[in-house]
Amino acid sequence: MPNSARPIRQRAMIAVILLLLLATASSAQDWIRTGTGLGVERVRLAASDFKPSTPDANNVNLLKTFNDTLWNDLDNAGIFDLVSKSFYPLQVPGQPSEVNFSAWNSPPPNTSMLAFGNLGAAAGKVTVQGWLYDVKNEKSPQVLGKQYTDNATTDAVRVIAHRFADEIIFRLGGGVPGIAESKIYFVSERTGHKEIWMMDYDGANQQQITHTGSISLSPRISPDGSRLAFSSIDKGGWEIMMYSFDLNRMVSFPRFGGMNLSPSWSPEGKIAFSSSRNSYPNIFVVDPSGGNLKRLTTGQGPDVSPTWNRKTGSQIAFVSGRTGLPQIYTMEADGTNLQRVTDQGYAVSPNWSPNGQFLTFSWERKYGPGEPGSNDLYLMDIASKQWVQLTHDAGRNDFPCWSPDGRHIVFQSHRSGSDQIWTMLADGTNVKQLTFKGGNTQPNWSWR
Amino acid sequence: MAAIANFDIYSEHSQLRRPLAWSLGLHLAFATFVVLYATFIQGFRGQGWGTGGTGDAMGATLVSAVPLPANPTESTNVLATESRGLAKSEPSVQEKEPEAIPIPDKNTKTRLKPAPVKSATQRKPQPETFESNQIPYGEGGPVNGPYTMTAGGAKGGFGFTGSGGDFGSQFGWYVQAVQRKVTENWLKYEVDPRIAEAKRVYLTFDIARDGHPSNIEIEQSSGVPSLDQSAVRALQRIDTFGPSPPDYSGSKVSVEFWFDYKR
Numbered sequence: 231m232p233n234s235a236r237p238i239r240q241r242a243m244i245a246v247i248l249l250l251l252l253a254t255a256s257s258a259q260d261w262i263r264t265g266t267g268l269g270v271e272r273v274r275l276a277a278s279d280f281k282p283s284t285p286d287a288n289n290v291n292l293l294k295t296f297n298d299t300l301w302n303d304l305d306n307a308g309i310f311d312l313v314s315k316s317f318y319p320l321q322v323p324g325q326p327s328e329v330n331f332s333a334w335n336s337p338p339p340n341t342s343m344l345a346f347g348n349l350g351a352a353a354g355k356v357t358v359q360g361w362l363y364d365v366k367n368e369k370s371p372q373v374l375g376k377q378y379t380d381n382a383t384t385d386a387v388r389v390i391a392h393r394f395a396d397e398i399i400f401r402l403g404g405g406v407p408g409i410a411e412s413k414i415y416f417v418s419e420r421t422g423h424k425e426i427w428m429m430d431y432d433g434a435n436q437q438q439i440t441h442t443g444s445i446s447l448s449p450r451i452s453p454d455g456s457r458l459a460f461s462s463i464d465k466g467g468w469e470i471m472m473y474s475f476d477l478n479r480m481v482s483f484p485r486f487g488g489m490n491l492s493p494s495w496s497p498e499g500k501i502a503f504s505s506s507r508n509s510y511p512n513i514f515v516v517d518p519s520g521g522n523l524k525r526l527t528t529g530q531g532p533d534v535s536p537t538w539n540r541k542t543g544s545q546i547a548f549v550s551g552r553t554g555l556p557q558i559y560t561m562e563a564d565g566t567n568l569q570r571v572t573d574q575g576y577a578v579s580p581n582w583s584p585n586g587q588f589l590t591f592s593w594e595r596k597y598g599p600g601e602p603g604s605n606d607l608y609l610m611d612i613a614s615k616q617w618v619q620l621t622h623d624a625g626r627n628d629f630p631c632w633s634p635d636g637r638h639i640v641f642q643s644h645r646s647g648s649d650q651i652w653t654m655l656a657d658g659t660n661v662k663q664l665t666f667k668g669g670n671t672q673p674n675w676s677w678r
Numbered sequence: 679m680a681a682i683a684n685f686d687i688y689s690e691h692s693q694l695r696r697p698l699a700w701s702l703g704l705h706l707a708f709a710t711f712v713v714l715y716a717t718f719i720q721g722f723r724g725q726g727w728g729t730g731g732t733g734d735a736m737g738a739t740l741v742s743a744v745p746l747p748a749n750p751t752e753s754t755n756v757l758a759t760e761s762r763g764l765a766k767s768e769p770s771v772q773e774k775e776p777e778a779i780p781i782p783d784k785n786t787k788t789r790l791k792p793a794p795v796k797s798a799t800q801r802k803p804q805p806e807t808f809e810s811n812q813i814p815y816g817e818g819g820p821v822n823g824p825y826t827m828t829a830g831g832a833k834g835g836f837g838f839t840g841s842g843g844d845f846g847s848q849f850g851w852y853v854q855a856v857q858r859k860v861t862e863n864w865l866k867y868e869v870d871p872r873i874a875e876a877k878r879v880y881l882t883f884d885i886a887r888d889g890h891p892s893n894i895e896i897e898q899s900s901g902v903p904s905l906d907q908s909a910v911r912a913l914q915r916i917d918t919f920g921p922s923p924p925d926y927s928g929s930k931v932s933v934e935f936w937f938d939y940k941r
């Protein structure tokens with residue numbers, strides 16, 4: 231009988247302790263309580279056209295460039311549900327004081343976020359003010375407020391729009407920096423020779439980098455973006471070449487002899503590549519200076535196309551034909567723990583995702599005469615070896631490469647009738663063509 | 679006489695032996711049948727090892743594992759679940775023990791009489807001192823407090839205020855980003871394929887100002903180790919949630935995050 235009184239006393243004591251704990255904890259910091267299954271949806275975002283803030287005649291052009299660039303960047307980000315402009319109220323704000331919350335946070339726009347601002351050119355300079363408002367939260371709506379100043383040119387305005395879009399993506403995308411300012415390097419034969427070119431991530435600003443006059447392949451940009459490694463043929467054979475963006479010219483890199491192909495940068499700046507200097511193509515690793523050459527694979531290979539685990543830098547995936555048709559293998563960065571990850575068909579061009587979880591590669595699963603299908607892009611989870619197909623029924627697709635944010639993949643596809651560069655989201659949706667002129671192949675996305 | 683008596687006893691024993699043998703034999707036969715039934719017949723009927731759906735590599739889960747916003751999933755309306763939610767647990771009615779017959783003794787009168795146990799209906803409403811932060815076992819969700827959705831129409835997630843501040847109401851977008859990121863990084867195929875449904879698992883962690891999660895702990899286990907592990911791994915996969923809102927003055931935010939698993 232006396233034990234009926236005891237639990238109450240015990241519970242009371244526990245309660246007091248809990249209350250004390252709670253009091254100390256809650257006074258120290260804020261709590262968020264949330265969970266799964268509450269509906270994970272894309273952020274509904276409205277991006278109203280920026281308004282002119284000065285009476286300059288140049289504003290019209292600049293505003294058009296700015297608004298188009300901003301809209302495309304936000305649309306490409308893959309994390310927003312952009313509200314169509316036809317739903318917007320007639321009066322769009324250019325200043326925080328002009329925001330009419332009820333007009334935005336209820337249908338038809340029914341948006342939760344609103345990007346707006348103004349742009350004004352004066353005396354050759356342009357000033358852009360941009361805000362991001364959480365319009366469903368009228369008490370403290372501001373998420374972001376930015377001001378930019380630069381020369382009043384469309385190029386400068388494009389960069390400003392990229393920066394502002396990246397800020398929005400960074401804030402609302404869980405701390406992953408946006409890719410609006412990233413670059414894509416690729417091989418183009420539009421001049422008659424296969425040379426290395428570069429462009430913005432959206433296909434704008436295409437420009438030629440190398441002028442070797444021979445054949446240059448597999449461009450790979452260094453993690454800090456200062457150097458570009460590629461393989462090129464000259465009178466000595468296929469060698470790894472190096473281009474410096476600091477000096478804007480070729481810089482010397484050792485010649486290893488034999489056939490040297492497909493360089494790949496580790497996050498620390500080491501270079502893995504395939505070399506046949508010891509008679510068979512094997513994977514070698516070398517310091518960024520070209521010294522300290524080490525051989526990682528042995529045997530008759532051929533082993534080509536190494537790619538580093540971009541997160542850890544401690545693993546390398548590569549293609550090997552040691553069992554006949556090319557297959558994808560992984561190994562540690564010192565050559566140990568060799569594992570085959572594809573089981574059939576013809577698998578090439580591996581590329582490791584920035585978070586280290588996934589490999590994407592080109593795979594013809596049923597290879598041989600009379601077999602249906604062609605090269606398609608696949609995504610494999612390295613830990614479980616489960617894969618999904620990303621492209622379907624769309625010509626030959628090859629050379630996939632991850633974007634720095636891990637949300638996009640750039641690749642080469644023959645679906646339009648010639649080899650061109652395309653991008654898509656990493657789940658295979660939102661496919662877009664970036665290049666149209668000549669033949670363009672082997673894209674490589676910058677590290678940031 | 680003695681010899682006959684002894685004989686009688688032995689004959690009785692020998693009469694029992696046969697039924698005993700029968701009984702033993704039948705018991706053994708029944709036990710064997712039960713074991714065979716359980717291992718073979720029942721075993722084949724249930725799901726075997728390795729047939730749990732992951733054999734087919736076309737896992738639809740993988741796409742949602744890509745760090746991209748997942749397709750809109752049907753959300754559980756927190757207001758209309760079958761959970762009893764915040765309802766207080768009914769206290770179990772204690773059965774009164776039958777009164778023992780008092781042994782006449784001198785001490786009987788001085789013994790303290792135990793307080794009468796009141797049934798639930800008789801109990802007076804007590805001031806809510808400690809039950810306010812208790813969550814019914816296996817349930818949970820929003821405890822009482824200001825319900826700080828960013829606005830009426832927003833579906834995705836809600837922030838929550840401790841008594842220390844109003845992070846959820848001020849920075850609802852950050853709470854949603856956290857929720858989205860954790861959900862994206864939670865790979866459901868890591869959970870044992872034989873588990874069809876499990877209780878919620880609750881994790882707590884801190885988010886520093888730079889967005890880095892730390893102190894990841896299982897607050898309440900689901901009872902399924904692989905589910906607990908997958909939840910912890912989801913957090914471990916995340917480098918950053920992005921820096922705290924610039925207007926936020928605190929040094930860190932604490933998060934309680936739950937995972938509902940259903941195959």
